[in-house]
Amino acid sequence: MASNMAQDDLEASPSFPEPTDDRLQTQNLALKLELEELRSYREQQDKGIALYHVITENIADLIAVIDGSGKRIWNNRAYLDTLGYNPEELVQTNSFSEIHPDDRLLVENVFKESLETGLGRKIEYRMRHKNGHWVPLESKATVVRNDAGSVDCIVLVARDISDRKRMEEELQQAQKMESVASISGKVADDFNDLVTAMLGKINMARQLVKTTTPEAKFLAEAAEVGDKAHRLILELLSLSTHNVKATAAVDLHQLLPQCVERGVPPGSMGRSELVMPEGRILVQGSAQVIGSAIDQLLRNAVESMDKRGLIRVDLSLERVDRGGALLKAGLYAVIRIRDQGQGIREEHMKHIFEPYFSTKPGHQGLGLSSALAAASEHGGTVRVYSNFATGTEAVVYLPATLADEGTRQVARSTNRVLNRKRILVMDDERFVREFVVALLDQLGYEAVATKDGDELVEEFRASVRIKKPYNAVITDLLVPDGMGGESIPEKLRKFDPGVKIIVTSGFSNHPALLRYRDYGFDGALSKPFRAETLKESLEALVGGAASS
Template sequence: MSYDEKGKGGAAGPGQDQDKLNTELINIIQFSEKVATALCRKMDRAEVLGAVEKEFTGSGKYTGSVLLLAEDRDNLEIAVSSVSSSDKKGFLEKMTGNSLSKYKISLDKSKIYGKVVREAQTLHVKVSDIIDELYPGPIAKLISVTLGYEKEVTILTPIWVRGSVGGVFAMTAPVLAELAVPSVKNLAAYISFALESASQRVEQEKADAEIRKLSAAVEQSIDGIAICDMECALTYVNNAFAGIHGYSPDEMIGMKATDIYSEEQTKNAAGRGGLNELQRCWGEETTHYRKDKTTFTALMSFTLLKDKNGNPIGHLAVIRDITERKTMEEELKKAQKLESLGILAGGIAHNFNNILTVVVGNISLAKMNMRAGEEAYETLSTAEKACLRARGLTQQLLTFSKGDSTIAEPIDIAVLIRDSAVSALNGSGVKCDFSIPDDLYSVSADKGQISQAINNLVINAEQAMPEGGTVRITAENVELGQGHGLPISSGKYVKTTVKDQGEGIPKENLAKIFDPFFTTRPKGSGLGLSVAFAIVKKHGGHISAESALGDGAAFHVYLPAM
């Protein structure tokens, strides 16, 4: 019968000595306190169940079992059971055909366990009554008689997990009066608390591990990640976000996000109702300010953060510095444009060269029928020289379009740079300053063509300084890794820089300086830089230029090292 139905404080049975019952009750209370003490600070479920088994097995008097609901909540699984002797345990497992750890009790089959779990009752019953429910008559009788269960009683009480019954605690002894029920219920409460605390601790550890994993992912991300509140004050930035902007993370906390936005981005946000009205945007290219007030191009995604009630609480921004990517795209576009122009220029130059050959040939024939000094002879000589100059231009166009055939050989690039520069500046009022290390890599290239490319760059620098000045030429060994931003392969290169002290190149002209026939100088042909670009490209290298008005221009030549 249910203890709760009969009421608390049930009397001793007939013939039971009250003093013995009181002594037994005290023993149970003391034993319960001992088990409760053993359960303190157990870290996980296995430790809790292990402590229960250890204490009951060590008692030599009581048997304790913890049965927990299976996932289907229709069966109980024996989580731990301390049978007083290994012989009993072996006999039970032999009769059931299963180890105790794998044995399941159906709540539909057992009315006793069903009441404890489904009605949350605490029951004081004979062990043999439970055996009768679980096994066929002859087997049940054999188990009860053999193991002495006919003389033993057990108290079954619910184990509570998060407000609902999650299992059953069973305590068995030869003498276990109903007076012990409150103590057994208290012990079940200790076990419930220990199991729930262990479960919460494991869940918390898992949650903490997930948080650490996410935190590490965010902190180690190559993309900048930041969170700001509804007032646009930054409340969190990862290392990448701070590094991209030239700050430390601590420096950025509390800053206004608008402090790093360009005017263009602020206007765009205002045009869409303000930053707080933006729900989400992806892949928006924008410009941000660094700490030193320089700018960079960023690819930015933007999300409005909301609390569990749907109220906006801030913004999440993810950005990536795409300056190098944009530079590479521009260089690739430039190279493709020059390649297209080269095909066009090559076709024109080839046809024009054929025409010039006929013209020069006929002029030579006409001069053969004249004497030197005659007016017509001199006129034809002037025309012949003009045609030869035109042929020189067509040859440069052909070099730009497809280049002459190269004869690659190992060359001392340091010597070649010096000789080409000195030759180009011979007789001019411009000086040359060299900074070339002794351990410069060797280069496999066509000596004549590379000399022409360097010559053209130096002449361009000299023409940028009509009043005189100094051309500074530096060379160095460099190794380009992944993401270097240039349209050439990664690897080792010799980088040569030719810098002048001229007025510089306007920004709008910088993208066109390698176009054939583009020039801003009255006497320039507009082919020198184009030819240099074509030669270097044919050798697997690249030329880039940078300039600022009033600070001259610098051309960087990259040639693959051997």
């Protein structure tokens, strides 16, 4: 039946003249041109798609495609670089789950508003990094609708605003310090006059009484209280932005050794290491004020370690291109003071520069405030980086006026060590950590210990951020309560692809020790290991303890 219908249709169709050769050539040429045009269009389309992938996978901004229910459809590579999440693992996950609890309601409301109005608005919120810390983001959404007018998806573009937030906080801190300095400077100056007069009267009265009388004892105690009041007034005066009276070229190569010797004197329970480039680095200002600021920071470092451990002081010359709210672009003398103390809790970090804020009983909390004020009045600033339980680094920036740049690093240390390579250790057993750190110290390395994988990753990330990365990592393989060693190589090499990692375990037949390279490690040690074995492994990987 179908064939009959086709035959009828064919017979009913109008007849066309047989095409001539000229018409065939014309039609063939038109068809050829059309095919070439189509091929060119496809090539341009393929190039556009390839270019799109190159842009989206290399752009620093985070790009996400989300469906109407809030589930992720696609994320670009920036999510791995900024937040530590592999784009593949985010597919079909809830886009609100990593938002900070305090910000989640805002983000959800703006999402619903965009679905209803078709318009997105710019908002700021915090998102949890895979390592656990919070990253501030700024984002804006664009609603994409299909031909029927319903929501097809939402395209979200976000960017990391950590640097901007830090600049804003520094600016707010500077404004707060300027206000405090203006008040404290005036009040402290008036009280200083009163205390000076009082101490003068007390000392005159002491000369009029015999030293063995009760009156002499009371006057001596009054003088001691007056001296304490005078020292407190001097700390308040150091907050004043008009306190620099002497301006001259200050040679940091002369000043820093004096500060270190005062802060960590030879024979004390703590140890110091001072590393300076050959030549001279000069700043313009007051040696007394700068020295007092360094003294305060060293005192904080010593107290954080209960007067034990190593304090390392590094001096360098660095060019700052984008210094933030408090630093102009230029050449700076940079002083880094790193301790091995207990660190500062994250919730306390935003208060550390506030006058009278202290977590230590009996302390005034003026050390960091006065150090910041001193650096600020010299055109610089102080920044603090800390990881709770592994230590703190205070970084002082001072504009350099003249410098003799040297290439050779000269180490000066109370225990005669050279500029030592840094090793990060992770083991869940405290006595093992202490043993390995002591062993590394004997071998000439600077060692920091962490108790689990999360703490190790955070400490390593912080060291890369402040440009003081570890030369090698020694990690335990199995940790009962927490992240173990197997996932460490992948996580650390996101921050430093070249880091050397040694795995340790008491299970000598574990595949990760037998075939350690297959697991991403550079070496393996079976517990218990000897000092000679550890020394040989590290020398093979990092070339020994001393840095060139």
